[in-house]
Amino acid sequence: xxxxxxxxxxxxxxxxxxxxxxxxxxxxxxxxxxxxxxxxxxxxxxxxxxxxxxxxxxxxxxxxxxxxxxxxxxxxxxxxxxxxxxxxxxxxxxxxxxxxxxxxxxxxxxxxxxxxxxxxxxxxxxxxxxxxxxxxxxxxxxxxxxxxxxxxxxxxxxxxxxxxxxxxxxxxxxxxxxxxxxxxxxxxxxxxxxxxxxxxxxxxxxxxxxxxxxxxxxxxxxxxxxxxxxxxxxxxxxxxxxxxxxxxxxxxxxxxxxxxxxxxxxxxxxxxxxxxxxxxxxxxxxxxxxxxxxxxxxxxxxxxxxxxxxxxxxxxxxxxxxxxxxxxxxxxxxxxxxxxxxxxxxxxxxxxxxxxxxxxxxxxxxxxxxxxxxxxxxxxxxxxxxxxxxxxxxxxxxxxxxxxxxxxxxxxxxxxxxxxxxxxxxxxxxxxxxxxxxxxxxxxxxxxxxxxxxxxxxxxxxxxxxxxxxxxxxxx
Amino acid sequence: xxxxxxxxxxxxxxxxxxxxxxxxxxxxxxxxxxxxxxxxxxxxxxxxxxxxxxxxxxxxxxxxxxxxxxxxxxxxxxxxxxxxxxxxxxxxxxxxxxxxxxxxxxxxxxxxxxxxxxxxxxxxxxxxxxxxxxxxxxxxxxxxxxxxxxxxxxxxxxxxxxxxxxxxxxxxxxxxxxxxxxxxxxxxxxxxxxxxxxxxxxxxxxxxxxxxxxxxxxxxxxxxxxxxxxxxxxxxxxxxxxxxxxxxxxx
Numbered sequence: 001x002x003x004x005x006x007x008x009x010x011x012x013x014x015x016x017x018x019x020x021x022x023x024x025x026x027x028x029x030x031x032x033x034x035x036x037x038x039x040x041x042x043x044x045x046x047x048x049x050x051x052x053x054x055x056x057x058x059x060x061x062x063x064x065x066x067x068x069x070x071x072x073x074x075x076x077x078x079x080x081x082x083x084x085x086x087x088x089x090x091x092x093x094x095x096x097x098x099x100x101x102x103x104x105x106x107x108x109x110x111x112x113x114x115x116x117x118x119x120x121x122x123x124x125x126x127x128x129x130x131x132x133x134x135x136x137x138x139x140x141x142x143x144x145x146x147x148x149x150x151x152x153x154x155x156x157x158x159x160x161x162x163x164x165x166x167x168x169x170x171x172x173x174x175x176x177x178x179x180x181x182x183x184x185x186x187x188x189x190x191x192x193x194x195x196x197x198x199x200x201x202x203x204x205x206x207x208x209x210x211x212x213x214x215x216x217x218x219x220x221x222x223x224x225x226x227x228x229x230x231x232x233x234x235x236x237x238x239x240x241x242x243x244x245x246x247x248x249x250x251x252x253x254x255x256x257x258x259x260x261x262x263x264x265x266x267x268x269x270x271x272x273x274x275x276x277x278x279x280x281x282x283x284x285x286x287x288x289x290x291x292x293x294x295x296x297x298x299x300x301x302x303x304x305x306x307x308x309x310x311x312x313x314x315x316x317x318x319x320x321x322x323x324x325x326x327x328x329x330x331x332x333x334x335x336x337x338x339x340x341x342x343x344x345x346x347x348x349x350x351x352x353x354x355x356x357x358x359x360x361x362x363x364x365x366x367x368x369x370x371x372x373x374x375x376x377x378x379x380x381x382x383x384x385x386x387x388x389x390x391x392x393x394x395x396x397x398x399x400x401x402x403x404x405x406x407x408x409x410x411x412x413x414x415x416x417x418x419x420x421x422x423x424x425x426x427x428x429x430x431x432x433x434x435x436x437x438x439x440x441x442x443x444x445x446x447x448x449x450x451x452x453x454x455x456x457x458x459x460x461x462x463x464x465x466x467x468x469x470x471x472x473x474x475x476x
Numbered sequence: 477x478x479x480x481x482x483x484x485x486x487x488x489x490x491x492x493x494x495x496x497x498x499x500x501x502x503x504x505x506x507x508x509x510x511x512x513x514x515x516x517x518x519x520x521x522x523x524x525x526x527x528x529x530x531x532x533x534x535x536x537x538x539x540x541x542x543x544x545x546x547x548x549x550x551x552x553x554x555x556x557x558x559x560x561x562x563x564x565x566x567x568x569x570x571x572x573x574x575x576x577x578x579x580x581x582x583x584x585x586x587x588x589x590x591x592x593x594x595x596x597x598x599x600x601x602x603x604x605x606x607x608x609x610x611x612x613x614x615x616x617x618x619x620x621x622x623x624x625x626x627x628x629x630x631x632x633x634x635x636x637x638x639x640x641x642x643x644x645x646x647x648x649x650x651x652x653x654x655x656x657x658x659x660x661x662x663x664x665x666x667x668x669x670x671x672x673x674x675x676x677x678x679x680x681x682x683x684x685x686x687x688x689x690x691x692x693x694x695x696x697x698x699x700x701x702x703x704x705x706x707x708x709x710x711x712x713x714x715x716x717x718x719x720x721x722x723x724x725x726x727x
Contacts, residue, residue: 009669320656324673359667361660361674362534364627378575384536407536416532420540423495424547426524433499449668453676454703457500464493464502465523468509474488474520 005355008329021156022326029150029317032260033369043256050253051372053246054308057238061298061307064207064240065289071210075272077285088290089120092199092232095286096126099230101196105188107214107221108132109201110148110311111234111290113333117199128199131188131220133181140167146327148334149258149313154326188220198224198282202235203311204250205287208243212270212287215251222266231282233270237289238298238307250310257312257371293346293402300400302382306341308372315366315376321359330356337366341379349387350403357383388413433463485604488518489594490558492548494565494695495527497716501695504716508561508596511722515604522551530568533576535662542576549573549585557603558593561718563625564694566595571628595625597634597693597717610642612724618648618687619717620678620701622694623656635693635717642724650681659700672704679704683712690714 013019037043057064069079082088092115096104104121106112106128118128118139130139134151138144140163145151152160161175164183171183192198200221204213212233214221225231241250255261274281298304316322316336327335332343332353340360343353357380366376386400387407399405422429436443440459447456469475489512493505509519525548532541548569552558560566570593577586600606619635626632639645658664658674665671679701682690692698695716702714715723 006667006669009667013669013673320658320674321670323655324670324677358663359670361623361656361658361663361671363623363656363660365623365654365656368627381534381536384534385538386536388536389538413537416535416537416540420532420537420543423526423529423544426526426547429526436499449665450703451707452668453672453707454700455706457699457703459499460502462502464498464505467502467506468491468493468521469523471506471509473509473513474518475523476520 003355004331004352005329005359008331009325009359012325012329017156018154018326019324022154023323025150025153026317026323029259029313033257033314033317034260036256036260036262046249046253047371047373049249050310051308053241053250054310054372055305057241057246058298058304058307060242061237061240061295064242065237068205068207068210068240071207072205072212072287073210075210077210077212077270077272077287080286080288081291082288083291085115085290085292088115088234088288088292089117091286091288092117092234093121093124093126095230095232096121096197099196101126101230103127103129103195104197104199104232105129105131105191105195105224105228106135107198107200107216107224108135108151109199109234110145110333111201111236112199113145114236114292115234115290117234129191129195131191131218131224132216133184133218133220136184136188137163140164144328144333146335147313147316148311148336149316154328188223192220192223192227195224195228197230197232198226198228199232199234200224202233202239202287203254204247205235205240206242206244206247207240210271211244212268213247213251214268214270215255215264215266216268217261217265219266222268225268225270226280226282229282230284230286231270231273232286232288234288234290237291237294238309253371254310254312257314257369296398296402297345303345303379303401305374306338306345306379308374309338309342310372311338312371314369314371315374318365318369320361320363320365330359332356337376337380338374341374341376341383344383344403345401348403348406349383349401350406354387354403354407357387430463430465433459433465437461437463485515486517486557488520488556489599490552490554490556491519491521492525492528492552492558492560492565492569493521494560494562496695496699497561500699501716504561504695504719507716507722508559508718510726511600511606511718512559512604515600515606517604520556524551528565528568529576530565530572531661533568533572538576542580545569545573545576545586546582549582549589552589552592555588555592557599558589559596559599560593561596561716562694562696563595563622563629563631564696566593567624567628569593595629595631595634595693597625597638598629598631600721601634601637606638606641608638608641608721608725610644610724611727612642612644614644614646615689616646616648616685616687617689617691617720618650618682618685620650620657620682620690620692620697621653622692622697625693626654635691638717638721639691642721645720645724648685648687650678650685652677652681657697657700659696661696664700671700675700675704679708679710683710688713689720691717691720693717
């Protein structure tokens with residue numbers, strides 16, 4: 001059966017150059033992270049602490065959000081709640097219209113990708129300009145980010161040079177990174193000055209102070225959040241943490257896990273709009289809190305661990321599947337292992353993303369590096385179960401995972417039933433393995449998907465059961 | 477993970493052969509039994525054993541996995557170690573049986589058994605403290621550590637610990653040695669394209685070392701990597717670690 005995902009994969013695997021480039025960058029990110037972990041014991045302690053911080057925050061999610069809201073409002077931040085991405089987009093549009101704004105500059109934000117805010121605003125005559133260099137490259141190419149930290153990970157230097165040349169015909173062609181970056185910087189300066197609105201994401205919201213924290217390396221996030229008269233921040237509700245003291249360990253862990261940096265070049269702490277006497281800052285700060293299925297995920301004691309994620313991308317960088325197929329093949333906003341567990345829970349197991357839990361060998365590399373120790377393989381296993389489990393819900397109650405049961409195919413279910421019957425009847429099992437050994441030279445060479453790149457395995461002449469039966473050992 | 481729960485050498489152990497070894501690689505099972513017996517440990521092999529249930533568990537068919545697991549549980553009642561020449565199957569019993577049996581009437585039995593499960597190389601090193609004398613000719617090997625040995629059970633280093641005792645064995649390290657080979661059980665047939673890409677890359681990395689043999693503690697990886705090599709007509713000898721150890725140390 002060829003699904004969307006399978007054809008995406010086939011397409012991705014055909015692009016040799018892209019694949020090779022992906023591997024190079026991913027391997028480099030792995031090396032950076034490794035180099036940043038100088039003291040294993042201290043790092044493990046940091047992981048434990050941050051895991052506890054995130055677990056505590058998600059456990060108290062409603063309370064912390066309320067506390068955050070009241071503290072943020074007290075400082076003059078306007079807080080908006082959006083249950084769906086459409087509502088979130090509508091809130092952005094309303095703010096834009098109130099200011100008669102037709103243009104906004106954007107910092108990098110995965111939640112804005114989740115909202116599809118660029119396309120939405122464009123359909124209402126409003127232009128969005130991505131100001132993060134990677135995001136800008138992706139926007140010029142008319143593509144989507146292929147990684148949550150390194151959006152243009154799939155583009156090599158030459159492709160970027162060509163894109164730039166096409167986009168800015170006045171500039172001389174150059175493949176020099178510094179030259180390219182300078183050209184973009186000059187272009188962006190004017191845009192920052194002119195923009196009526198800046199939109200950014202948020203890394204963490206601190207409940208006890210009502211602070212928004214945003215980390216970045218290019219300074220474009222600071223420009224977007226301080227230069228235009230209006231700043232709109234968008235975030236998922238799970239990004240809240242209880243205390244300001246929780247922030248340093250989380251930031252430390254986030255940047256080390258993501259790029260191996262001890263700290264990012266910019267750490268923005270946004271507490272309020274511009275106050276009298278402030279030299280800069282926007283007149284209005286809006287925060288849009290997006291749910292989009294998150295509060296439902298928070299209701300399950302196992303699945304809620306998905307929400308502990310701090311979006312560092314380490315699982316993506318260490319995933320052997322991502323390394324082969326890249327980010328676009330997932331067909332989701334968030335690719336890689338974390339996308340594999342998050343997206344089906346948000347979109348439903350009956351949506352295209354419902355196939356993603358099958359795209360894992362359960363090798364455990366993701367869980368090994370996850371800074372907050374999300375048991376990704378266990379959640380993948382859980383989602384596989386949810387996908388094929390018999391519908392036990394009454395019609396009125398909402399299933400734990402949307403689309404649960406939709407992956408159950410009667411042929412497959414029957415095969416597993418027969419398999420289980422054989423494995424619980426040793427007499428039958430032994431007769432079947434005996435039969436296989438007798439037919440060992442007459443089994444088909446074509447065993448479907450297995451033999452496309454492999455030779456079929458050959459049953460032994462005599463099974464282990466039989467060989468050990470003849471040995472002088474106990475068979476109780 | 478500290479795998480050692482029995483403090484001294486047990487007189488007897490249960491042996492779980494695994495379905496893959498039963499049908500495809502019985503030599504590995506026999507070699508493991510021989511190694512254990514040479515160390516003075518009596519081996520008990522209940523003939524009614526079939527499969528640990530992992531294929532169904534990893535495919536989401538938990539009812540079927542539970543039925544099969546329950547049938548195995550009944551076969552190993554004595555409180556003696558259960559030794560398994562596969563980290564994958566050992567991981568199923570040690571790590572996943574407690575989840576699978578959660579809330580079931582026989583949960584306590586499952587927990588008891590999970591606590592007695594040992595992957596073979598970990599048992600040889602940690603419990604038996606085995607000492608090996610290499611009687612074989614010089615050979616170079618790639619020691620492929622399975623993902624379950626490395627990450628789920630944390631016993632990935634035992635393979636090397638054992639091989640380092642054999643003075644005529646040279647261990648070669650392939651590029652990206654910690655990367656999964658792409659088997660993943662039913663993953664290999666559900667996502668054959670990705671699995672193939674991973675397996676091809678692994679096979680190339682193993683071959684590039686120039687090693688004479690490929691060894692692993694898991695036959696699933698050997699079947700996957702070896703199958704790819706055979707298809708490319710570039711087969712290289714591959715062995716379960718138990719086979720290599722027994723072959724090179726038996727008098």
